[in-house]
Amino acid sequence: MRVLGIDPGLTRCGLGVVDGSVGRPLSLVAVGVARSAPDDPVAERLRVIEAEVELWLDAHRPDAVAVERVFSQHNVRTVMGTAQASGVVMVAAARRGLPVALHTPSEVKAAVSGSGRADKAQVAAMVTRILRLDAAPKPADAADALALAICHVWRGGAQSRIEAAVRTARTQQRPRAVERSRP
Amino acid sequence: MRVLGIDPGLTRCGLGVVDGSVGRPLSLVAVGVARSAPDDPVAERLRVIEAEVELWLDAHRPDAVAVERVFSQHNVRTVMGTAQASGVVMVAAARRGLPVALHTPSEVKAAVSGSGRADKAQVAAMVTRILRLDAAPKPADAADALALAICHVWRGGAQSRIEAAVRTARTQQRPRAVERSRP
Incomplete structure (x- = not known):
């Protein structure tokens, strides 16, 4: 499966594409950062x-998109x-x-x-090792995007399939209860 | 000028379209709420x-969109x-x-x-009066969206034109400094 990992941000939005499946070596497809002008x-x-995320979706045609969950405590x-x-990139994938x-x-x-409290350097080092790269991807947002994609291949794949099955079952069981507005 | 006011939300997203200009009576064009299923x-x-906001943009072709600024203290x-x-509706307009x-x-x-601390009922009552409606728009999100559109006509129009002029001047003066990622 091919996964696009996205570390969302306005100034720097990390993007990383990984190919692989559980139990087999993963490989890097592309990594980069989308930026917008702070002014x-x-x-x-x-x-x-x-627009940049759309280009990546067109160029790499991932099977799934993994986005970092944003917390308001940050x-x-x-x-x-x-x-x-994060809302904008999620809806680009959902469309x-x-x-x-x-x-x-x-x-x-x-x-x-292996640790939920690893620091940025440790995550970048592991991404470099897992994908057998010559050097750590920079900036940190790019490494984080690849880590998201790796995380998704290893833990997310099965979860996504379960959720999709639940959604399908639910859609078939009951009519949509969403009230429509009238434009 | 025609303004689409949007009170952003996932469960209820208020939408209100108002026609008018400073110093002239404003009129209601449309009001409603887009909803999505919490599950x-x-x-x-x-x-x-x-998708709902796109329908409204197609149907009413506003000259500007006014969105409530979201604060993390809420x-x-x-x-x-x-x-x-809010990100999704802003980008729909920007596109x-x-x-x-x-x-x-x-x-x-x-x-x-006239008061920055007015409660919901007061805002709804004033929206009803300003737009000469028979009853207050419901739910509160719909009234808030209309209040946003009214606010924009009264205070935002001039500001938008200034910002657009500044943007144009800036674009002409310097090349874009946005670094591109490589998909």
Whole structure:
């Protein structure tokens, strides 16, 4: 399976694509960072991030997208932009019918390093080892995106399939209860 | 000018369209609420909200979109979903090249009622009076969306034009400094 990992952000949005399956070696497909200009209005910055993510979805056609789950306890100054960016990248994947999985930072750290409290350097070192790279991906957001993708292959695949099955079963059982607005 | 006001949310996203200009009576064009099913995955909920906002943009072709500015101090349990929804609706407008303005709840309350600390009932009563409606729009999210649109007509129009002019001047002066990632 091919997974696009996304570490959402307005200033730097980490993107990493990994191929692999549980129990087999994983391989790096692509890694990078989408950036937007801090001086631009937020709506325009989000549009730039979205356009870049669309390019990655077109270029790499992942089977699933793994996004870091944003918590409001984090840095209050930047968390709103991070949450907005995460919403935008999630909906870009959902529009294409791709499964979107959320993993917490602790889950990602535990998946790649065995410890939920690993630091950035440790995560980057493990990503480098797992993907057999010559050097650690930089910046940290890029390494984090790859760690998310690795985490998803190792722990997320089965979970996604279970959730998809539950969704399908639920959709077949009951009519949608969503009330429509009238434009 | 025609303004679409959006009170962002995952469970209820208020939408209100108002026609008018400073110093002339404002009129209601449309009001409603987009909803998503709380049991669905967040990515799917955001997709439903986005699809509804796209319908409204198609149907009413606003000149500008006014979105409530989300603060992280608010209800921590729901603020992440609200921020994600706000990102999605902002980018939907930005994709169409529409100016997006953010107004804080206090600015909106002050614009329609004269007090930044007005309660929901007071805001709904003033929206009803300003738009000469027979009854207050319900639910509160719908009234809030109309209040946002009214606030934008009254205080935002000039500000948007200034920002657009600054943006244009800046774009002409310097090349874009945004570093591109390589998909």
